[in-house]
Structures are given as C-alpha cells and as structure tokens.
Amino acid sequence: MTKFLLSLHVLAAIIAVGPITVAASMFPPSARKALAEPGSERAVSAVRLLHRICRVYGGVGIAVPVLGFATAMSMGVLKDAWLIVSMLLTALAAMVLLALVLPRQEEILEGIGGEDGSGTADEAGTDDGAGAGTRTAVGVKATAQLAMFTGVFNLLWATVTILMIVRPGSTTGA
Template identity: 50%
Template sequence: MNKFLLSVHVLAAIVFVGPVTVAASMFPPLARRTLASDHPETGVLRMLHRISRGYAIGGLTVPVFGLAVGAGLGVLGDYWLIISMVLTLAAAGVLAFVVLPGQGRVLAAADASREVREDLLPQAKALSMTTGIFALLWAVVVVLMIVRPGSTTGV
C-alpha cells in the first residue's frame, strides 16, 4: 500500500505542483509587458492565472498523500518530514495569499487606464520575487524528500 500511496504522491507532485510553478513563474514577466503596453493583450495572462489557480487546487492532493505515506512508513515525527510539511504549508500560503491574489490584481488592472496599469507595475515586479520564493520552497521540499537527513528508513 505504501508503494501505491508514494506513487500517487509523486505523480500528484509532478502533475500539479510542476505546472503551477511554471505557470506562476511565467506570469510576472508577461504581466510587466502587458501593463506597460499601449494595447494590452490579456488572453495568455488569463490562461496562466487559470492554470495557477486550477493546479493549485489539485496540488492539495500532494500533502494529503504525503501524510499517508509518512504515516505508513512511521516517519511523521522525523524532523526532515516536519520541516517539509512546514515548508509545504509556507509554499501553499505564498501561492494562496500572495501569488494568486497578485495575479488577480494584475488581470483586473490590465484593461484599465494607462495610469492605473503603471501604478500596478511595481506589484507585478514584486510578483516575480514571490513566485521565486514559492518555487524555492518547493525545491527545498523536494531535496528533503530525496535526501531525508537523519532518516532511519534507508536510502
């Protein structure tokens, strides 16, 4: 059963977390160009936001199956897993409370006047940093999942 749960956990991470990370990372540079444009085109931005939002919801399966795997292996108390869970929660918070709302603000302003778009440009630039933080948090979680420092389950 642990092999099945681990397989679903890893597949969910690949299928959901990978695309949301890529879509969220592609959004800020395009947002800056769109906000600075005299004739903003928002179709691709809307698609990237929809991908980010939809795959974020699907990504909730990753920690659910991760907890099931951890419980099955009896490692829920190991510090590498606890740190991974905290970082996963932080990544989810960054995505849900900073990245997705920031994308929504850019989309709301994309069709507004030039002055409104220019006022939002610094926020679009800051979105690059927050999506980078989101991606970095996930990268650290992946490394912890592979290396499992101090684990007695063997690698």
C-alpha cells in the same frame, strides 16, 4: 501499499506543483508585456491562462500533502524531523500561493482588463491618471513584487523536494 501511495504522491507533486511553478514564474513577464501593449487581446489572454493554471492546479495540489501524509503514515516516519520540516514548508508554500501570489495575479489581471475584459488600470490601482507611462511603471513594480513572491513559493517547493529526496537522518537518505 506504501509504494503505491508514494507513487501517487510523487505523481501528484509533478502534475500539480510543476505547472504552478512554471505558470506562476511566467506570469510577471507576461503581465509586463500585456501592460506594455494595451489593447493586445493575445497578451491579456496569455496572462489570463497563466492565472487560471495557477488557480486550478493550486486546487488540485491539495492532493500532494494528503497523499504525502498517507505515505508518511504507512512508512512510519511522521515524527522524523525532515518530514516535519517538509510539512511546515509545504504549508508555508500554500500560504504564499494563496495569500500573496494568486491575489496579486488577480489584481494585475484586473488592472489590464483581463479578468472580465472590463477592468481598467485605475480600478486596480495601477494608474494615477497620468497615462500609460505611469500605468506601466506601477505595473512593473507590481509584477516585480509578484515575481519575488513567486520566487519564494518556488524556493519553498525546491527545498521540500530536496528534503524528500535526501531525507536527512534517514537510513535510506543520501
């Protein structure tokens, strides 16, 4: 049963977290492109799709810690330091995604008119009335901040992955 649970856990991590890390990383440059090309439905559609991938796979991603916890229980490693650190980092990654990445993606998407097609830069706080140049400059700042939060999210997942492979202190660790 342990091998089955471990297999499901790893597959869930690959299938759920992989798309989030890639889509979230692609979002800031795609948003900058959409901000630089006002009225480009193709650019807005790309940003909308990347956000949807992050949202949907974020929901599916709950399977990763659930299966991981079940696997750890069957392996009898719930008290191991590497696993406790991994669980804490996983929780932190989820909080970064839910509190910092997804809300900022939504704000940027609303600012480029991508959520429902009716947003304006002023509604998202990305235009001070001075025109597209200011909107783009503020948008660049917002997308840079989003890129930083996305990098933190990705770094947390990379650290969890390394801990899961190396398992410091374990008899099977590298």
